[in-house]
Amino acid sequence: MESVDPATGAAIAEYDEHDTAAVDAALSTAADRFDSWSARAIQDRCRLLERTADLLRERTDEYATLMTREMGKPIGQARSEVEKCAWVCDYYAERAPEQLADEVVGTEADARTLVSYEPVGPVLAVMPWNFPFWQVFRFLAPTLAAGNVGLLKHASNVPGCALAIEEVLRDAGVPEGVFTTLLIGSDRVDDVIRDDRVRAVTLTGSEPAGRSVAATAGEALKKTVLELGGSDPFVVLDDAPVEATAEKAAFARTQNNGQSCIAAKRFVVHTDVYDEFVDAFAAELDALTVGDPTDEATDVGPQAREDLVADLHDQVQRSVDAGATLALGGEPLDREGPYYPPTLLTDVPEDAPAATEETFGPVAAVFEAEDDADALALANDTSFGLGASVWTADLDRGERFARGFDAGCCFVNEYVKSDPRVPFGGVKESGYGRELSRHGIREFVNRKTIWVQHGFGEDDGLGTVDDAGGAGVDLTDGGNGS
Known part of the structure; x- marks a missing residue:
């Protein structure tokens, strides 16, 4: 190797x-x-x-x-x-x-x-x-x-x-x-x-x-x-603070150079703030520094292998061919190493690769939703179900929305992440x-049932139960234990 x-x-x-x-x-x-x-x-x-x-x-x-x-x-x-x-x-x-x-x-x-x-x-x-x-x-x-x-x-x-x-x-x-x-x-x-x-x-x-x-x-x-894998939705409701949410969205999409199963990949935005969010999101992505990963100032480093860039670029090209609009990026950088820039796709058709496949790199696809019901339907319209997030000023509304996600890890006003204190995993093809x-x-343990019956054989001298609950005699099951 x-x-x-x-x-x-x-x-x-x-x-x-x-x-x-x-x-x-x-x-x-x-x-x-x-x-x-x-x-x-x-x-x-x-x-x-x-x-x-x-x-x-x-x-x-x-x-x-x-x-x-x-x-x-x-x-x-x-x-x-x-x-x-x-x-x-x-x-x-x-x-x-x-x-x-x-x-x-x-x-x-x-x-x-x-x-x-x-x-x-x-x-x-x-x-x-x-x-x-x-x-x-x-x-x-x-x-x-x-x-x-x-x-x-x-x-x-x-x-x-x-x-x-x-x-x-x-x-x-x-x-x-x-x-x-x-x-x-x-x-x-x-x-x-x-x-x-x-x-x-x-x-x-x-x-x-x-x-x-x-x-x-x-x-x-x-x-x-x-x-x-995952194709996590990042849902922006009409009462979310747009600038602050766009800043979170940029990190949620490009963390780890965009190569994360729980990175936000599909951005579902309420129609009332759609244009404002797209402008702010594009500005945040464009401001990120792409470069040497050993440099402290770098936000996005190279993809892990050349073939991964080729696969990602193919998904972008096929999405544009299907009708998506390329709002930012979209071409491998002309420099040494497998670098792909933060890329933004809008007007993404529901059957385009950016909508149906996992894009494992810094490519964001934005979708417009008419209302909460439409946003939830778009969010759940995927074969994956790892993580999901919703962004809103109304925490009760956000929690109701999160309960509707068809995913394993659902967040309100926070990007999806793993944390030792809470369970992590997905549903469907995730x-x-x-x-x-x-x-x-408790996943890799034998959940063993132990049943200690009190009183059996006390009159016959076959055994007793001590104060700790353990049997006073070893009784061997002669059957199949069922």
Whole structure:
């Protein structure tokens, strides 16, 4: 695997792929480590997450620079990403013991019943390049806290980030084999999923990749969580403060160089403020600085690869051919590196690529809505359902509107974002399952029902129930447990 700086095209480093024997050894080690790791007190596991957070903060500049060099993220945003990874480690270090504590359930007066949340084993994570640290840490923090072990198949253009994540965990004291990077191509993922030592799979990526992983895992009856693409609506109602909203809209579309599944992509604007918003939005986009991602003044860096620019430009051209108006940008920049400028499309037909496909780059499509009902219909007119936002001066109106979104993450007067404290994930072709919060940490656990019946056999001397609710004798189920 070769790591290449997208801003310059210069090779950074080369890495040898893991051969079949190396992958087999990694899977065996992960399976072996699971027994000892899951047996450790959760407080011990959480202390190692705290140490990981400390090291991330100490190495913020180092890891931010690595991200920027491997995939072109503006350096300021890269630093924020490292800090967010430290936050999610701290969050689960504090909250995991509570989130995974036994849940006592009231059933019958003469029984003690509870749900125990127990780890399932090695979990494979297939992760993308666009947030090369955060996507991994929002998986690994809850997964390791729960007592599972992790295996990472990262995107092939960020191998340095993948190995750095493994390194920081090792340096924090996480035992070897509890989290392992597999340097393999996408063509070898299916074999890893099918391996009996792997018990579950999570993927963040495209909708086709999600279908492929889900199909393979489904054949093996393995749990999956999928966070796929998005074409998030950004709805501007007639009472929204236009200038302030346009400023938010520009960042919501161009964060991470526009390469984010939760970036706003379709801007649905009430007719009463449509012209004013389009003018303000165009001005905000035009004022952004496109350039060297290592420069602190840069707002938008390069796209991660040349082929991504070609795909994005093709979507823009096909949208214009379908009848959209090109109001800003629309041509790859004539400079070294895969740079695409902030681009604005208006009058976008409902069947144009900018309306029906995910545009993974700084391209915004604006749609005019007659009223709230029309705006909501336009917002939901997509096969995706990851995130959505609405902007209004009336918070009650905004909340009512947000409840109508057909999406997993809905915001009022805030751009869509992931936060360790709330669940993250989508519906429809944006995937299923949730990451983060207590909902995320419970995805890869066995929700085990434990029923302790009081009084059985007391007269026969077969067993008693002690004060803690545990049976005084080991009774073996001779049936199928149903």
